[in-house]
Structures are given as C-alpha cells and as structure tokens.
Amino acid sequence: MSKDYYIIPIFVPHLGCPHDCVFCNQKRITGKSTDMTKEKADNIISEHLKTIPKMDRQLEIAFYGGSFTAISYDSQRELLDVAYKYKKKGIVNRIRLSTRPDYIDERELLLLKEYGVDIIELGVQSLDEEVLFHSGRGHGSEAVYSASKLIKEYGFGLGLQMMIGLPGDNREKSLFTAKEIVKMDPICVRIYPTLVIVDTYLEKMYLGDKYKPLSLEEAVDISTDLLMIFTYSNIDVIRIGLQPTDNITLGKDVIAGPFHPAFRQLVESNIxxxxxxxxxxxxxxxxxxxxxxxxxxxxxxxxxxxxxxxxxxxxxxxxxxxxxxxxxxxxxxxxxxxxxxxxxxxxxxxxxxxxxxxxxxx
CATH class of the missing domain: 3.40.1260 (Hypothetical Protein Ychn; Chain: A,)
Structure with a gap:
C-alpha cells in the first residue's frame, strides 16, 4: 500500500530577507504578517498532527516564506530544533526549507545538516542577468550556480523555483532558465507565473505602464514548454502557479497577471x-x-x-x-x-x- 504524503507548512514571512524584490509582498502572498517563534512553530506542528492519520503516511515539515537562511543563526536553531525534535522521534520523515541562493555557504549548510534538514529550495526566479537586475533580486546568476553546487556537495536534496513573466523576461529567457536548471539536476522544481500583487513595486510599475504582465494564454503556453522540458528530464514539478487563498485571487490582492485557481490543470490539459x-x-x-x-x-x-x-x-x-x-x-x-x-x-x-x-x- 502506498503511503499518503503530508506537508506541515511553517511560514517565516519576510523575516530576514535583505531585499525587496519588485514582485514580492510576503504578507499578502502567505497571508502571514507576524514573526514565527519556536512556540508558534511547535503549536502548528502539534495541531497539524491531530488531523493527520497515523498509519501509512509520510510527513514533512516545511519552512516557507521569506529567506530562512538570512535570519540569525540563533533564530534558525530555535526553529530547526523544533522540527528536528519530531524527526528524531520518527514522527516526521523530512525537513524542507526555502531560501535565497546568496545566503548559502558552507557554515550555513553545516548548521542545516546538524538539524536534519533534507531539502533546500532556492528561489532562482531567473538565470538571465537582466531579468535578475530589473526584478531587484540583489544577486546575479553565479550565486544560483554556486549555491546549487554546494547544496548537492553537502548531500541535501536541491529544489529550484523559477518565475516567468518578470520585468525584462520573455519566452526565450524562461526557456534558457529551465535548460540551465536541468543542468543543475534538482530533485524538484516550482514554476510561478508573475502576478502583480498590491503594495509591491511591481504594482507601481504596472500602474505607470512600465510593466506588462503575461496574458493567461501566454503563461500557459510558456509553462507547457517548461513542464515538458522538466518531465522529459525526470525532474518532479511540484507546483505550477501560486497557491490560491482568500486574498490571492484577482480582484483582491492580485490586481493583474495570469492568475487562475487551477493554473496547473490548464497546463497539464494543454500537454x-x-x-x-x-x-x-x-x-x-x-x-x-x-x-x-x-x-x-x-x-x-x-x-x-x-x-x-x-x-x-x-x-x-x-x-x-x-x-x-x-x-x-x-x-x-x-x-x-x-x-x-x-x-x-x-x-x-x-x-x-x-x-x-x-x-x-x-
């Protein structure tokens, strides 16, 4: 019998992130605005465990939002210690986190290894220098290549996240990013079409006619090619499109862009x-x-x-x-x-x- 897979998400919203990328408003995207503490993290895990069957399951604790490795080492230790406690007891199977590529080094990876982290996802977004610059990422493509190499050398599972439709982006640049990601051989990938979220610099660009988002049809067509490239390369695409929430929908916090509550299905159907x-x-x-x-x-x-x-x-x-x-x-x-x-x-x-x-x- 196959085991059901469950993820317990812990959002660390915008905590420690040293840059304000033009597309980002973590409070709006995650729906969270308060700092995460070890007590809150422990409570989130214990409450989720009450709702998950105890038999035939695989459990993962995932730290999402912001840039986990950019927060202080003490804060990282406090949060990771909570997750590792459950892993050492055999209650959960894996620990995952997402972060920026320019906040990965050997000291950081030794810390994550100490606390049993299994998968590190990097917010790549693009590997085109012009797109990275116009998106306000604060680093170049070399940071991605270097961090990805280190993560694999230290034995972690590597996940890479990319976005399409960023300022300065086009189909060819997105395809270039996908092909470069394949070369880095991650175990998983996420694809996010760029949305214009309220209270972001991208909103100002959009309202000032300095940014034009992809249409839904364009986003589906590009994502179709990306999904086929990754599928052919045996790379698991674990998400396509931003998770819909009460506010992440057109007419609320999303003011423009190729949003669809079942975006992945549009892509899969197109294939x-x-x-x-x-x-x-x-x-x-x-x-x-x-x-x-x-x-x-x-x-x-x-x-x-x-x-x-x-x-x-x-x-x-x-x-x-x-x-x-x-x-x-x-x-x-x-x-x-x-x-x-x-x-x-x-x-x-x-x-x-x-x-x-x-x-x-x-």
Whole structure:
C-alpha cells in the first residue's frame, strides 16, 4: 500500500530577507504578517498532527516564506530544533526549507545538516542577468550556480523555483532558465507565473505602464514548454502557479497577471491536447463514431480539459461523434485509446520528446 504524503507548512514571512524584490509582498502572498517563534512553530506542528492519520503516511515539515537562511543563526536553531525534535522521534520523515541562493555557504549548510534538514529550495526566479537586475533580486546568476553546487556537495536534496513573466523576461529567457536548471539536476522544481500583487513595486510599475504582465494564454503556453522540458528530464514539478487563498485571487490582492485557481490543470490539459493532436494526425484518425480513452484516474480532468475543452476540440476538428474517458489504475506515463476496430497505447514521453525536438527545445 502506498503511503499518503503530508506537508506541515511553517511560514517565516519576510523575516530576514535583505531585499525587496519588485514582485514580492510576503504578507499578502502567505497571508502571514507576524514573526514565527519556536512556540508558534511547535503549536502548528502539534495541531497539524491531530488531523493527520497515523498509519501509512509520510510527513514533512516545511519552512516557507521569506529567506530562512538570512535570519540569525540563533533564530534558525530555535526553529530547526523544533522540527528536528519530531524527526528524531520518527514522527516526521523530512525537513524542507526555502531560501535565497546568496545566503548559502558552507557554515550555513553545516548548521542545516546538524538539524536534519533534507531539502533546500532556492528561489532562482531567473538565470538571465537582466531579468535578475530589473526584478531587484540583489544577486546575479553565479550565486544560483554556486549555491546549487554546494547544496548537492553537502548531500541535501536541491529544489529550484523559477518565475516567468518578470520585468525584462520573455519566452526565450524562461526557456534558457529551465535548460540551465536541468543542468543543475534538482530533485524538484516550482514554476510561478508573475502576478502583480498590491503594495509591491511591481504594482507601481504596472500602474505607470512600465510593466506588462503575461496574458493567461501566454503563461500557459510558456509553462507547457517548461513542464515538458522538466518531465522529459525526470525532474518532479511540484507546483505550477501560486497557491490560491482568500486574498490571492484577482480582484483582491492580485490586481493583474495570469492568475487562475487551477493554473496547473490548464497546463497539464494543454500537454494532453498537444499529444492527442499529434497522435490523431499521425494515425490519420478522422470521422469516427466513438473513441474511448483509458487514463490514470488522476488524469481524467486533465485529458478532458476544463469545461471539456479538449474533448470538444477533438470532436470538432476530427469529426468524432462521441468520446468517453475512463479512469484506470494505470501508469500516468501512458494512456490507451480504442474504437470499434482498433486499440492502441500512447506513450506520453515519446510524444513529449517528439514535441521538444521539433520545437528545438532539447
């Protein structure tokens, strides 16, 4: 039986961060504004544990928000000691934190190793020097390469986070960043389209017509290419798009940008659309009474598309009268297609590879 995975998030909002990046307002993004203490952290963990089943589980404590390794060593020790206490008792399995690449050095990594940290995620955002400068990151790309190398040398799992649509960014620069990330061989990646959040410098730029955010369609198209690049490279993409909250939504704290509460599904569905369109053209499928798809249960909605957009598109373009999707306990790397006179397996990776090669992305 597979074990369910649970993450206990502890937000350390903007604490210790030495820079104000143009896009950042940690209070708005995390919904947290007060400092984190060891007592608060311990209470958060104990309260979460009450709601999580005790059997067949994997547990992780994750320190999010701000720049963890930029806070004082004493504060780091206090918070890490709380998490490590649960790990030493076997109650949790892993400890994760996110931080800035310019606040990683050997002394810091020795401290994190002492307290049982397993995964360090770096806010890369971009590896283009112009984008980093215009985004107010306060460091260049070399800080990312250096920190990533050190993290791996010290035996930590490396996670890298990138953003698309930052000031000075474009599709080519985002693709460059993704390809460089692949070379650094992280175990996981996050992709965030840039949103204009209230009370940020980016809001002033936007209102002054000095910044134009990506449209939703542009963000989905770029993220589609990025997800296929990382998938092909066997890198786990653990998030695409900012987590929706009561305030992180258009009309509240998000005043502009490609926000969608199910952004990842739009991207996953677009990949299915690309794969199926290529397959239909390759096999010359046209004017068929009924097609049946069998996919992993979790991929039913991704294949269908939001509001059945993919299904409707295929039916109209290829004159398919009826399309039915069944969820099965099968690998998410394949899907099966059948009609009254044929049955075939579609290997998603083969079509992803073909797409990446034809578009000169690998």
């Amino acid at each position: 299915y659309k690309i794969i199926l369109e290529e397959y239909f053209n390759q096999e010359n499928l046209y004017d068929i009474d009924e097609l049946i798809f069998e996919v992993n249960k979790k991929d039913i909605s991704n294949l269908a598309g939001q509001n059945s957009n993919n299904i409707n598109y295929l039916k109209e373009k290829y004159k398919i009268k009826k399309i039915t999707i069944y969820g099965k306990d099968i690998s998410n790397k394949n899907l099966f297609i059948k009609s009254s006179d044929f049955y075939d397996k579609i290997n998603k990776m083969e079509f992803i590879q073909k797409y990446l090669i034809s578009n000169k992305l690998i």
